[in-house]
Amino acid sequence: MALSKNGTKAKITAASLLVALGIIYGDIGTSPLYVLKAVVGDRPIDEMLVYGGISCVFWTITFQTTFKYIFLTLKADNNGEGGIFSLYALVRRYGKYLILPTILGASTLLADGIITPPISVASAVEGLTNLNGLEHIKTVPIVIGVICILFFFQMYGTHKVGTAFGPAMFFWFTMLLTLGLVQVIQNPAILKAVNPIYAYDFLTKYPQGFILLGAVFLATTGAEALYSDLGHCGRRNVRLTWGFVKTCLLLNYMGQGAWLLSHKGETLVQYVGKTKTILNPFYEIMPHWFLIPGIIISTMAAIIASQALISGSYTLINEAMNLNFWPRVAVRQPSEVKGQIYIPSVNIILWIGCVLMVLYFQNSSNMEAAYGLAITLTMMVTTYLLSFFLLFKLKWNKILVYSLVLLFASIEISFFIANIHKFPEGGYITLLISSVFFFIMYSVYKGRKTSNRFTKFVDLGKYVADIKELSEDDEIPKTSTHLIYLTKANKRHEIEEKIMKSIFSKHPKRADIYWFVHIHRTPDPYNLTYTVTELVEDKVIKVNINIGFRVQPRTELFFKKIVQELINNRELNLHLRPDVATKYNDEPDFKFVVIEKFLSVENEFTLRDGILLKTYFLLKRQGLSDEEAFGLDKSDVIVEHVPLVYQPASKIELRREGNNNSI
Amino acid sequence: MKPEGSAILHQKYFSLSNKLIEITLRDGQVITCTIAGFFRDPDNQEQIIEWHIVPQTLQNTAEDIFNTATGQTIKHSQIRQVVFREDNSMMFFT
Numbered sequence: 001m002a003l004s005k006n007g008t009k010a011k012i013t014a015a016s017l018l019v020a021l022g023i024i025y026g027d028i029g030t031s032p033l034y035v036l037k038a039v040v041g042d043r044p045i046d047e048m049l050v051y052g053g054i055s056c057v058f059w060t061i062t063f064q065t066t067f068k069y070i071f072l073t074l075k076a077d078n079n080g081e082g083g084i085f086s087l088y089a090l091v092r093r094y095g096k097y098l099i100l101p102t103i104l105g106a107s108t109l110l111a112d113g114i115i116t117p118p119i120s121v122a123s124a125v126e127g128l129t130n131l132n133g134l135e136h137i138k139t140v141p142i143v144i145g146v147i148c149i150l151f152f153f154q155m156y157g158t159h160k161v162g163t164a165f166g167p168a169m170f171f172w173f174t175m176l177l178t179l180g181l182v183q184v185i186q187n188p189a190i191l192k193a194v195n196p197i198y199a200y201d202f203l204t205k206y207p208q209g210f211i212l213l214g215a216v217f218l219a220t221t222g223a224e225a226l227y228s229d230l231g232h233c234g235r236r237n238v239r240l241t242w243g244f245v246k247t248c249l250l251l252n253y254m255g256q257g258a259w260l261l262s263h264k265g266e267t268l269v270q271y272v273g274k275t276k277t278i279l280n281p282f283y284e285i286m287p288h289w290f291l292i293p294g295i296i297i298s299t300m301a302a303i304i305a306s307q308a309l310i311s312g313s314y315t316l317i318n319e320a321m322n323l324n325f326w327p328r329v330a331v332r333q334p335s336e337v338k339g340q341i342y343i344p345s346v347n348i349i350l351w352i353g354c355v356l357m358v359l360y361f362q363n364s365s366n367m368e369a370a371y372g373l374a375i376t377l378t379m380m381v382t383t384y385l386l387s388f389f390l391l392f393k394l395k396w397n398k399i400l401v402y403s404l405v406l407l408f409a410s411i412e413i414s415f416f417i418a419n420i421h422k423f424p425e426g427g428y429i430t431l432l433i434s435s436v437f438f439f440i441m442y443s444v445y446k447g448r449k450t451s452n453r454f455t456k457f458v459d460l461g462k463y464v465a466d467i468k469e470l471s472e473d474d475e476i477p478k479t480s481t482h483l484i485y486l487t488k489a490n491k492r493h494e495i496e497e498k499i500m501k502s503i504f505s506k507h508p509k510r511a512d513i514y515w516f517v518h519i520h521r522t523p524d525p526y527n528l529t530y531t532v533t534e535l536v537e538d539k540v541i542k543v544n545i546n547i548g549f550r551v552q553p554r555t556e557l558f559f560k561k562i563v564q565e566l567i568n569n570r571e572l573n574l575h576l577r578p579d580v581a582t583k584y585n586d587e588p589d590f591k592f593v594v595i596e597k598f599l600s601v602e603n604e605f606t607l608r609d610g611i612l613l614k615t616y617f618l619l620k621r622q623g624l625s626d627e628e629a630f631g632l633d634k635s636d637v638i639v640e641h642v643p644l645v646y647q648p649a650s651k652i653e654l655r656r657e658g659n660n661n662s663i
Numbered sequence: 664m665k666p667e668g669s670a671i672l673h674q675k676y677f678s679l680s681n682k683l684i685e686i687t688l689r690d691g692q693v694i695t696c697t698i699a700g701f702f703r704d705p706d707n708q709e710q711i712i713e714w715h716i717v718p719q720t721l722q723n724t725a726e727d728i729f730n731t732a733t734g735q736t737i738k739h740s741q742i743r744q745v746v747f748r749e750d751n752s753m754m755f756f757t
Contacts, residue, residue, distance in 0.1 A: 452705040456715060459677055490708070493677060497700050 012236055015166075020233040020241045021173065022165030026305030027116060028065065028222025029169060029245060032176060032252045033123035033298060036260070037280045038215035038368040042269045045260050052202020052209065054193035054257040056216040058250060064379075068408055069223040070242050073382060074235045076389045081525045082230025083312075084109060084382060085319040091388035098385065099445065103325060105381030106316060107437035108374035109224060111430045113313045114353035115371050116221075117306035121146050122364040124298035127283045130291055135272045143358050146299065150306055151351040154342055155332075165304050172301040173248040175294070179285050180248075180255030187258035213418035217372045219253070222305075224378050228312045231525070256281040278365055313350060314343045322521055324448045325441040327623035331552060353433065361426060370426030373419040374434050376412055383408045440619065447616020450609075451597055454644060455488060460495040460516075460535065460542075467503065467514055467540055476510040479638075480591035483511035484559065486630060487518050490544060492533050498595050498642050509593070513572075516542045517559060519630070524548050530562055538573055554631035556592065592637045594626045600643030613646065668756050669711035669739045673701065681749035683719065689743045695719045699734060713738055 039053040078086035088102040122143045128134050184190060192198070202209045230238065259281055268279040286294045318341055320326035329345045361367045387405045390396045419427065470476065485499045495516060503509050527548035534541050543562060547553050566572035599617050623629075627637040676684070682697045694716060702713040717734035745754045 449705040453702065453712075456700040456702055458700040461677070 012240060016233065016237050017241050018166030018170060020166075020237040021169040021245070022167075022304065023232045023308055023311075024226050024229050024238055024241070025169060025173075025222070025245050026165075026301070026308035027120075027225040028220070029173065029176075029249070030120045030123075030298075030301050030305040031219050031222060032249060032256065033280070033282050033302070034119060034364055034368055035215065035219045036253065036256045037123075037268070037278060037282065037365070038218055039212055040260065040268055040281070041215075041365075042267055042276075042278060044265065044267055045263050047261070047264065048198075048202060048206050050190075050257050050260045051193045051198040052206055053212070053216065054190065054253055055196060055198035056202060056213065057219045057253050058194055059196055059199050060216055060220050061246065061249065063407075063411060064220040065223045065226075066242070066246065068383070069227055070239060072390075072404070073227050073386055074230060074238060075394065076386060077230055077235055079524050079526070080231050080234060083228035083316065083319065084224075084378065084385070085316065085323055085325075086231075086525075087382065087385045087389065089323065090393060091385055094388045094392040098388070100442075101381045101384055103438055103441045103445065104434075105378040105385075106320060106325070107441060108377040108381075108430075108434045109228070110313060110316060110437050111434040112221065112371070112375040112378070113225075113309045113316075114350060114433060115357055115367060115430060116225075116309045117147055117150070117302075117350075117354050118143065118357040118361070119364055119367040119371055120302035120305045121299065122358065122367060123280070123282075124295065124302040126280065126364055127291065127295040127298060129272075129277065130280075130283045131295075140358060140362060144355055146303065147306070147354050147358065148351070150303060150310070151347055151354070154310060154347050155344070157333075157342065165307070168300055169304060172297055172304075173245060175297055176252035177248040180251035180253070183255035183258040183285050184251060187261055190254050190258040190261060193254065193257060210414075211418050211421050213415055214372060214422055215368065217376065217415045217419060218368065219249075221372055221375050224375060224382065225309060225312055227382070228316065229308060231315075252282075255285050259285045310347075310350060314341050314346055317343055317346050320441060325445050327440070327444055327619040328629040329623050330628070333552075357429070360429070366426060369422050370429050371422075372415075373422045373427035374430040376416040376419050377434070380409070380412045380416065383412060439615070443612050443615040444619060446612045447620070450613060450646060451616075451644060452488065454646065456497040457489055457494050458497045458500060459493055460489075460540075461493045463495070463500050463503075464536055464540055468536055470503070470508055470510055471512060471514070471539060473510060476508055479509040479511055481512045481588045482515060482563075482590045483509055483513070484515040484517055484590060484592045486555070486592070486594065486626075487516045487542075489516070490518050490520060492535075492542060496595075499593075501642075502593055502595060502640055511591075513538060514540050515559075516540075517555065518542070518544045519553055519555060520544055520546045521553075522546050522548050526551060528558075530558070532562070532566065532571075534571075541572075552631065553629070556590075556630075556632045556636065558631075560590070590636050592627070592630075592632045593640060594630070594632070594637055595640050595642055596626055597644045598641055600645045602643070603646050605646070609646070667710060668754075670709055672739075672742075672745060672754060673711055675747065675754065679747060679749045681747075683748040685746040685748065686716065686737070686742055687744040687746075688737065688741050690741075696734070702736070711739055714742075 035057060036053065039057075040049060043049060073087075074082065076082070076087050076090060078090050084102060084105045088098060092098055122139065125139045125142050125146065128137050128139065128142075203213065204210075206212070226238070268281070270277050270279050282298075283291065283294065314331075317326055317329075318331055321328055321331075329343060332342045332344065357367065361370065383405060387401055390401045390404070391398065423431070483503075485502070487495055487499060489495050499516070503514070525548045527546050528551055530543060530545045532541060532543050543559070545555070545558055545562075547558075563572065599613060605613065625639075627634060627639065676682070676698055684696065684698070686694045686696060688694070696716040696718045698714055699717045700715040701711045702715075704710040704712045713736050715734060715736050721733050739756075742756050744756070746752075747754075
């Protein structure tokens with residue numbers, strides 16, 4: 001069977017289509033829970049509002065989700081993987097100014113990932129208030145309970161329950177289709193809403209119709225998550241299932257519209273005691289006897305949608321780490337499923353963020369006001385990066401690409417303008433969270449860049465004779481049989497000066513074999529290959545390990561495997577140099593030397609550089625150590641610290657007492 | 664893609680036996696030196712943005728008592744011309 005790079009089946013089967021339903025469409029698939037409720041709100045129901053709102057939803061899903069994401073953006077798969085970082089990895093060499101927009105897009109996507117689970121779960125759970133006797137039920141504790149359980153179980157992985165996601169979502173979409181169809185049959189006039197003239201009239205003539213685009217936009221927020229999850233299912237599975245999903249979604253929206261048309265002149269406002277609530281047309285189209293199963297199915301779909309967002313956030317942070325945009329943190333694999341990861345620190349951030357969102361906003365109506373603003377920025381960035389992909393990778397005609405960019409930019413800028421009105425109503429929360437993520441990513445990027453900028457390379461060839469001499473000098477105590485340095489130099493005869501200083505300065509490090517290992521993160525997500533160059537036979541060896549950006553760099557494991565292979569191929573002889581140690585133990589000993597930089601006290605910073613670099617080193621201290629990040633056992637590692645002198649203090653008035661000379 | 668100037672200089676320099684070169688800077692200053700190291704552009708690892716040179720007069724004292732390298736760093740963009748003593752060939756940078 002043909003397998004794609006990430007191990008998922010490339011072949012189209014009923015099972016692969018079900019998997020796509022369960023993973024890809026969680027976010028976009030649960031939008032009917034809140035979109036029309038947000039569009040209508042407390043306004044009087046009339047034809048212009050209903051036809052116009054439905055028409056806008058129809059054309060938004062058609063242009064934005066179907067055309068931009070399903071047809072165009074899915075073309076930009078990076079060896080099967082999707083998402084903003086994969087797109088950036090594909091096009092980064094074609095543009096100078098792609099980093100900042102990419103960081104911005106990823107930050108806003110992450111921030112929206114924090115609000116998606118609360119809004120989906122809250123919308124589903126609030127259905128309980130439709131039941132007789134439960135009108136006054138406090139939904140906040142239930143929503144928080146569901147969210148807490150969801151995050152608690154992340155550490156165990158979702159492999160087992162994940163297999164049920166596909167059938168569950170199939171059931172959900174079938175429910176959407178059936179509920180919608182029943183209403184459309186009763187009031188088929190709603191089908192007129194596909195005529196774009198209704199959307200035009202709504203935007204231009206309905207009072208504040210343009211601002212209501214912010215609510216319409218909620219119907220397509222999941223499109224970005226859909227692209228991020230591409231790697232789990234493959235493009236063909238997504239495209240094939242989209243036809244079914246789109247039909248179900250549109251019929252459900254139409255069904256809700258049909259129900260609204262039958263309540264012309266009324267509002268969705270309902271008073272329970274003195275509390276004002278807004279009825280949800282999603283639940284209103286359900287027969288009363290179906291409410292309890294309907295709420296259970298909706299909550300289940302909301303949990304699946306939240307799970308997709310949480311898993312997507314882990315993937316996004318993992319990619320950010322591998323592209324040097326995020327401090328290194330622990331990444332675990334809770335199951336044997338390739339690509340399924342769990343990041344404890346991100347889980348805690350999301351957990352706290354989601355609970356705070358629920359506590360702050362209290363109900364889904366308030367969350368709708370905050371939702372969508374940040375994701376419009378992600379979509380604009382995707383359009384920008386996509387234009388590079390179409391121009392330089394697919395080599396499409398410039399005029400065609402510019403026309404497409406113009407089309408999507410005008411749609412997304414319209415959404416952005418409409419969404420900006422959400423800023424005082426709660427949009428500032430997601431923008432605030434986005435700016436924290438942005439600051440972290442930018443500080444890490446800038447700090448790493450500065451740190452690398454001061455990495456001096458020297459000619460390794462110049463030191464080879466000295467290394468050989470040191471290795472054979474019995475007067476120097478032996479540090480290890482194998483001494484391994486991790487190097488950034490990918491060229492054969494190049495090495496960092498700090499490594500040479502580590503070997504020779506102060507207490508020289510004698511070893512039988514000196515290894516210089518270069519880890520090269522490749523844009524190919526699951527690549528794992530290596531090359532070996534012997535600079536001095538059995539003495540100085542350089543190894544380049546190419547690791548895909550989605551593979552965990554377990555360097556020690558990979559390295560030992562490489563040594564084993566070299567021995568098996570008789571390219572390396574480990575038993576040429578018996579020493580005292582081998583008398584008692586013939587196992588070769590390995591020592592990895594990790595050189596960590598720290599900010600020297602000699603530095604004098606400008607305000608901006610000071611903030612960025614100090615934040616970077618602070619985040620670095622909070623994150624994983626180098627040995628943990630590279631997958632090295634602590635017992636096999638020597639850590640050395642070297643100062644980073646970025647801007648040495650230049651004016652030092654140091655005077656010798658009793659003398660007028662200053663230094 | 665055609666390699667840019669700093670990469671060509673790097674390739675040529677590290678293939679030489681006689682490492683002594685004569686660098687003419689854009690301000691007219693001429694320095695006879697060897698290259699002790701270099702700094703790559705963090706955004707484009709193929710490109711070298713700065714060179715650490717040790718003038719001929721300091722060849723025997725490449726490091727001071729604090730193990731700090733002597734000599735100076737010059738930006739690649741400051742270099743106008745390099746003469747390689749081994750074969751008297753020249754490299755111009757526009």
